[in-house]
Amino acid sequence: MLIEQGRKFEILQRRYLVDSYINRGLTFVRGEGCYLIDESGEKYLDLMSNYGVNIFGYNHLYLTQKIAAELPELMTLHGSFNNDLRALAAQELVSRCGHGLSRVQFSSSGAEAIEAALKFAVLATGRKKFLSCGGGFHGKTLGALSATYQPKYRMPFEPLLWDFKFIPYNDLDSLEEAADNNVAAFLLEPIQGEGGINVPAEGYLREVRRICQQRGVLLILDEIQAGAGRTGSFLASDEEIEEMDILCLGKGLAGGLPFGATLVSREIAEKIPRSIHTSTFGGNPLACAGLLATLELLNDALFLHVKEIGDYFSGRLRKIKSNLIVEVRGKGLMIGMEFKERRDSIIKDLQKRKILAVPAGSSVVRFLPPYIVEKTQIDECVEKLEEVIKSLK
Template identity: 50%
Template sequence: MIARSTEVIVALDRELQPPLYAKRGLALVRGEGIWLWDADGRRYLDLMSNYGVNILGHAHPRVTAAIIEQASRLLSCHQSFASDVRAAFLERLLAVAPAGLTRAFLSNSGTEAVEAALKFAWAATGRRRIVAARRGYHGRTLGALAATAEKKYREPFAGLLAEAEHVPYGDIGTLTAALDEHTAAVILEPVQGESGIYPAPDEYLRAARELTRQAGALLIFDEVQTAFRTGAWFACQHAGVTPDLLCVAKGLANGVPIGATLMTEEIAAALPAGVHGSTFGGNPLACAAGLATLETLAVDSLIPHSADVGAHFLRRLRELEHPAVREVRGRGLMLGIELKSRSTPVLKAMQERGLLALPAGTVVVRLLPPLIITREQVDEAVAGIAAALDAA
């Protein structure tokens, strides 16, 4: 491939795509571990892992080897046929899932995993109404968008979406009042990500479990962003709660597109044959990458590591006591810095200093680093964040 400058690549990127994304003005061409490089050779500390995807960092040797080996054998295998690597991946995934989740539908993304969960809830209950949380984000296809609360995503499609009621996150009383005989499911993120990193109180998740049982509705946890990142395999395990359906994607294959909707035996038994499907879902390449990712998380003890280093990161950020910061919150390596003004100037100042992070809402800097980050790299990141806060 002909080498091109950042300027040329960025210009082509803008010219050849519809204007759907807020562009960062960077052309990333290479990654290794926790580092990324742009087309001009500048290095960046990755504190975003591609929206939480690259949990093992970039070009991880185990995942790379698994991809190369599987690509040389078989790339595609429809789920009407069994696959050796798919079977091994499902065994590994369900072994670490919350107790009681014993089946999995495989797809290609987080939105697809949520879309499947909603369809399965409708099919299993015969009901159509969804209860979701304000500030929640569950994807942008029409089914998942019904559960997503943010108006900017919903308004262009008003009148097309499934019936959904949005209640305050963490409020047991309003959740109780929202449930009735028409409710198919409640869908919640154990930690709200897109809106600003808001961990749910454990008692709220436990109440949601009990209330849905009483109402004959299903409980769906959207762990697309939270899985593996909060110091447990799944964030709902902190509260000891097993949902009826659990959605996971993003970090599941460390960058190879994959989604999974985990479910109980009861839900699986209630689904009519052919109610849903996916041509590319569960393909051998994605499953090989997913298996290598899950094995690495276990062998390298990255779940307890994320709890330890995440607590260090949270403490160091709070110790800054910077006047521009309103609050620092999060769980494990899913952290948010809420500012007293818009986050964009701080994100730009961080990027200028070689740190890449994300917005969440309008005033929160979202930190989703690879789980391989060390305490020393955290300290380097905190120093850069402090400098960016001073400069913004």
């Protein structure tokens, strides 16, 4: 009876929600800093930021104050009316992104940001052929799913949209071959997240941009997971790409509120007719308050911190000795640890020790810690991970 009581909400969820998520068997009722707190007050160290959303952890004072201040003012307002926070948030986001991007379309999720990007690419080029990468993940709505590689997500719905072709990630020859003049755009993650924290060779993004430009193919950068400071710069592709066509953002940019953004260059913006793409909640003032507050926190000092603490985390993981480990890879606080086998047991056993990580690809444990993570918390994770790995031998 006591266990039933403790699992009341899990049982209710399992009974009334469509069973479309893996259920990790935990019920969280509160978050504080880097911790999620369950019904009985047990704290779990969240080293995946709630799938990359809670980049400043939970209940961050500045973010919650800024969002709470907007609640009684105006939570939501359709895009056909103007709004102070939406105007300021758009101005700030466009200027922070730079790279020749001149306008933004707001939405409420990553997949929605991708949908807009695909439609804008069709409007700008008149073509309906797209390239994306093996291992790539762009979301699960029909357009985004058409560009998402994983066959298990796609198969029940095929044929999907238009003409999508997958090429190998980090392979310029395949791009050269595939980027013909029927292609509207190449959809690319600067570092693959869901696919296994795959970091391309230095110079890959620069060359991709050159090839695309040469062939008149637009480049859609999906920085939904890798952007917003995660790799130690505002955008993961900041260093290699000067001029951008289309950029998608999402996850934690609005302080944890549902958010997506599709930024476009001036030339593309001019080809988007009025009313062709709208969304009731896109750019709602509440999310814009979260976005403005988050952008304030994303400064150079923070990026440096993300690089340093990310190097510390990767460095400590690399020192773990076990023949189960294939490799530790990533950038900043986007880190993957690949195992030869037993990946799922490792994540489960970490969870039993109150550390949360997520899978990526078929063999990678993915860490996306909040930017406020401290060395002592990383040390705790590494100690427990060593314990887990030893126990598997």
